[in-house]
Amino acid sequence: MDKDTRRTKARGRAKPHESKSRTKKTKYSSDYLCESFLEYFRLRAHEIAPSAPLLPEDPTLLFTSAGMVPFKSYYRDPGTAPFPKAASVQKCLRAGGKQSDLENVGKTLRHHTFFEMLGNFSFGDYFKREAVDYGWELSVDVWRIDPERIWISIYQDDDEAHELWTKRIGLPAAKVIRLGKEDNFWGPVGSTGICGPCSELYFDTGPERGCRKATCKPGCDCDRFIEYWNLVFPQFFLMESGIYEPLSKPGIDTGLGLERLAFILQGVEDNFHTDCFLPIRNSVVEALPGGKETKAAQQPVNVATDHIRALTFALAEGILPSNEGRGYILRRLLRRALTKLHPFGVREPFLARSVDAVIETMRSRYPELTDRASLVKDVVTAEEKRFLSTLEQGLEKLRSVIDAAKRKGRSDLPGEEAFVLYDTYGFPLELTQELALDAGLQVDVEGFSASMMAQKERARQRSFHVGDAGRQMDFVEVRKVRVTKYLGYDALSCEGTVGAFRLVDGAEETEALSDKNGIVEVITDQTVFYAESGGQVGDTGVARFGTRELRVLGAYPLNERIVHQIEWWKLPGLDEVGAFFNDNPTVQLTVDKEMRLATARNHTATHLLHTALRQVLGDHVVQAGSLVEPARLRFDFHHFQAMRPEEIAQVEAIVNRAILEDRIVTWEHMPYEKAIELGAMALFGEKYTDSVRVVTVEDFSRELCGGTHLSRTGETGLFLIKQESAVAAGVRRIEALTGTGALQYVSDLLDSRNRIAKQLKVTPDDIERRIKSLLEEQAVLKKRLTSKEGTLSSERLNEAMKAAVNIDGIKLVSLEVDAPDVPTLRRFSDMLREKLDYGIGLLCQVKADKPVLMIVVSQRLTKDKGIKANELAASIAETFSFRGGGKAHLSQMGLESYDDFVKVKDFLIEKLSSV
Template sequence: MTGHELRQQFLDYFHKKGHTIVPSSSLVPQKDPTLLFTNAGMVQFKDVFLGKEKRDYARATTAQKCVRAGGKHNDLENVGRTARHHTFFEMLGNFSFGDYFKEGAIPYAWEFLTEVLKLPKEKLWVSIYQDDEEAFEIWNKAIGIPADRIVRLGEKDNFWAMGDTGPCGPCSEIIIDQGPQVGCGKPTCAVGCDCDRYLELWNLVFMQYNRDASGKLTPLPKPSIDTGMGLERVAAVMQGVLSNFETDLFVPLIRFVEDISEKRYGGNEKDDVSMRVIADHLRATTFLISDGVLPSNEGRGYVLRRIMRRAARHGKMLGLDNPFLHKGIQVVVDTMKPAYPELVDHCEHVTQVTLNEERRFRYTLSLGLELLNKVLSETRERGERVVPGEEVFKLYDTYGFPLDLMDEIAREQGLALDMEGYERAMEEQRARARKSWKGSGEATVDPSYTALIQALPPTEFIGYETLEGEVEVLAIVKDKTRVETASQEDDVELIFDKTPFYAESGGQVGDKGVFRAMGSDGEPVEVAILDTQKPVSQLVVHKGRVKKGTVQRGQKGKALVDPDGRQRTALNHTATHLLHATLKSVLGDHVKQAGSLVAPDRLRFDFSHFSDLDYREFYRIEEMVNQIIRTNMPVKTFVTSLDDALRRGAIAMFGEKYGDQVRVVQVGDFSMELCGGTHVRASGDIGLFKLVSESSVAAGIRRVEALTGPGALEYIQRETERLRSISLLLKAAPPDLVPRLEKLLAASREYEREVEELKARLARAHVEDLLDASREVNGVKVVSARVEDLDAKGLRNLADTLKDQLKSGIIVLGTVEDGKVSLVTAVTRDLIDRYHAGTLAREVAKVVEGSGGGRPDMAQAGGKNPGKLKEALEKVFEIVEGT
């Protein structure tokens, strides 16, 4: 049975049992900053289990893409060294949201394994939580598993929790005995041993309690089920192999590595580890980039970069010095496209991003070698034989330089690495990461908002139809505390029963405006609404300041949105949709939104693309958007099911979380996106679109900024005025500005050439005087003098001339420019065994309160005390005398 057949059989089985097949969610958890990556099947249902979200089904089944390579769940260092650890894997799962419980989950799992997959019952064991008598009874009495094959384990192994608080419960694992031939051979080997004999196949989690902050467990009103079974692990069992890497899900990748390395898998363990690492990491790389993650120096991008560079390093160990990973992306796509056809569309983009990162890593290695050699040189200069651990960690962590290569180069030079210091620095970094990254399930929303949403009805949004409405103040929050009233100049957060104010979402900023009412004392009340936010689903918070009177809970009044701000924001939001569609049209389908800002005064759009825009692309994009504006296409919105919207071709934004019903914004036949924002009625309302900048914000991510409508017109007028000022300054009409500037620049270059020539003549005039002033110290001719009217470059040229004239000697030249000292030191080649120009520069610079350094034959230094230049130049003779 192939891996793809196994996946489909699992989904089909549970579908027949009344479960809804839910597609895999993105590897980037949607709106869940507590997780680096989706690492289990239950992640996309987290809010359902917590009671924050309702679905129209109570049973679900999934084949979920997962990555465990950072944060709390991190298998990276084990990958390649074991038969079953992976960065990317698929988790098969079935879920019950208050529907069936243990009495359903256990028989389903047993039936699928023994009746559908036909695994031998006598080889299957189960583990349960030590106090879970209910699970024991079902396994023993209903299923018929002998008591001696039901193992009771403690909380560490068989009790699952979403976090320190919240839903939790006992779990039961189904285990297969693969036989003593694959075990550790120890007499104590049994279920729970770390060897591969007793292989965990399927974990059934029984969510039946809620744990509070004190640790107290309270039964949940509707217990739920969350199960997970690794596809790769079950595929290995079904295909009769002892390693996941020998299944059909990995064999094509292993063959690919064999072909490019000209090595055979199974030849030796060291090469096998490298092949497994590359095969695994190619899968993770492909799926992560396909889901919108790009290599970077922080967060998810940093983990992806580590995965890619670890694979590249193992390629180097196999003798692959040139970029090769990008060639393997197609192999992953061909292997996985039956289940994930979207990979085909993303293949070119993933390949290009991978190639770019490989090239960047080659550059990093080159830079790292330069920095490593500097560190090794400095270690030797200090008379030490061990490279400090902090320096080792910096080269590894900041520059991505492989540790084993560092160790090899150091040993070649007779030095060792301080590995204890390195481990300390690594642990300090891990501690910082743990402190800054909240673990899975920990709340990131202010508890005061959670309490509000539980106490208040959902806020009704009426802002699509109107910019004002009669509302009631349901709650007032001041300094994170609910209050009954707030007075003039108080900063408050107001929650209304309904609102015309759009809360910040999907890149669109929150509305501003005013709330007006009549106080109980007959005095007018006015609250300036400065921002509108939605800290939790269905709760709209209006942040503002009381300008007049006293606002009270229960007060009724009028909420009015600033119409100009809303209109300008709508122009920019619709223009953002047009820009997105245009970028895909001009640059390719690999373009994906990576972030946006839609404000009244501007729009900003981040997107995936592997190179900067040339001026032709820049203007083509701008012209195409304006063309759509001129055609005045109608902008329509409608609500439909998510499946229907996607079938129609609507673009779903990366990282957004959608319900079963979604709002679609369509601009003619040009653009269709899922969007909850506010828009114009026709593209012509935008008036004008002007791109103002394009830049890089991260590896593989570009950013464009643009203006629309009145803002675009104002920008063009400012630029026109600036052009007029330049024309007046250069005394040339706008059409003649370029020729005029070219003429001026040519003249400027000629003047610079003449100045350099005069400086060279001046320097040559100094040569004879300086040679005459040389002294012989320790049998060495030394020129140490102050030179006027030369900059640092002039000093270097003069030093080179003096070296040629002296044939053998030391030169130190100093000058003062803009109140700062510049020094150049030079040593002829025959003397560099005795004197080091860099060391000489450092010593002399100390006198003028500066620093410097450089090569053995030429170095530079600077200082901030010109008054001590004479003393510094005299110091040269002492240094040469004492060396």
């Protein structure tokens, strides 16, 4: 290897980047680059790992953002790695969160949100020397990048790397640049953990693309030096004390951007003109008016090209646009693309067409995209339409807000206005920030958040209260309570002290309400009532003030306090209630035990269901919504198709097995990081505090959850799925029952089964057999009936022929038939026509409310006298205003009643006689 690389240098290679030869393009196609990379490492005993999904297992990550993400834990503990070294082509998404390239897309020609990362990894196997050898050999010998144009950066203190590049590979020291911690030291992710120096390979595209400053070299912000391969050497563990402890088994983690490599080797002007992007880019250009791309449109076109590729991959994995978490990022990408192209006259949805281009371009490496095409396009089009409907007005609003701010000499854009843009026009905050910055303004983010909070509070109040129509007052404080202590996990009853109250329903002002029950909302210093959250409804029960017992209809959280909704018979005035709480400062709060238990059954069962769904359908199943009530549970989750009946049965069986195994349910508080490390399922987009509550079903499931649970799964009794349905594209819903609800459901089913048996006059066990025989019997009868209706006996036909009226040699045959429908009537007409040699036939439906009349004319008559059925029908229609039509041999008319048949017959006889 050593010798080999030196030879490479000496020989001097072709310079593909400079080559104008088109054949080079196919030689260095992205498919070839991926294949040659994997093949190289396969031959060096690396496990070839398939790409992990963009949706990472670690819920703290937004998306898979690097090739090493699926292998992360192997670096901490190489003993657990199933193979000592691996290579992969990993799809990555860097948008939103800490590792976001979203804002850079378009500004540079080398940043992308979605990209593919080629990587080789060692988990305590090989180290720096091999990594450097592999990097050099692949670049120079396999892909034949001109070694003269390769530059290297290393971490300033990494003499080992310096030695390898200069002595072993033989690069001049001037081309091995030492950079600082910012550039060439990786990690740790948190305050402690694995970290290490890195070394990067750069490609010099030449001074034309550069900033032309004398200081321009690898690490410069301009587009001249392309960093294409980063070799990371995880070799330390940063301790709490600040000491970098060397790892006994250091690893290797490298990342090579496919798009950048393709750019270097395909001899095109930038990444967007490589085969990874070009067909997609062309599809975006087609959306511009006249399909022409102006120079000013280049950047926006690149942005849309990048974003639709990212959207297609994310949507194909079942991540859907929404207002939070990952879904919010997707929405941002889509809206950013549309906004960027709007000034160039793009007004119609167009991204769905580009989805086809993405799939076409990428499907050789990701054939699964094809199956998801229609779903992805549906979602994209719906989102596009929705945003385009407000985009125009939104931009106008933004312009006027910017103008107003400038007139007032402000350097910032008011947060409330940014919120209006978000709430009314669908402008993500980040988009408004970007557009405002173009006009030199910052957005007041605090003001934005305040407006958002205020709106959420308003919405919550609107949706929660029984007295929707009534007015709501501010809380009247009796004594200071800032936090309500929750005791309900371990107790069902406690004593509390009233802190504040308010009346709901406006009982004082509205006379109509004054003799009905009202609601007083009461905050106490501690309680056992679960406050509605995380999909679980608030507890109900009783509140006893001295001798007075009142019903608690629900409880909800208000910041860190818990509000009880207490029913008050004939709501008194504010002063009276105030006086009452002065006399009764303490309250005995007791939760309804049955209700609590029923709710807990449904909540614990929800956790069992979540795990069972992942076991049966796969890890892409993520909770999208949940409702836990005493009577039932509802669980929404991401999944593409309707569940098959056998899948539903399987899920039901897994949950019921876990119930029968009577597993222990426990809960404890622990630091968030620890919970995630233990593999607890968390919801992305939920805000978790440092200390989280983890609910564990022994050897079965572990979730971050604040809800109330059973202590053993056996208490659930029975779990039944009542329904599985669609909620939105890619989101399914399961409604299920447990405990008494499930038993009641079974008992109702048995009742109905008994009633059916009684009606069928069989025992319940014979229902199926009886139904089967009834259906068979019905089929036989039906057949017999149609065959009876379906025949027109030749006897009747002959009779009718004999009774024909003869008008100057033309036979007029009329016949009344009992045909159940028009096709049968037409069949009879054909039979009659076959018998007619030289004549006209009339067939009328009897026993029909509005009978249909068929007129047939024999071929010879039409030929001879030019008489046609449709013309006869036309003249009848003209005289009697019936509707009809048809062809020369047969036409059809709708009559009002049977009497009309006689009229029509007379009319025809007269008409034919006068011919």
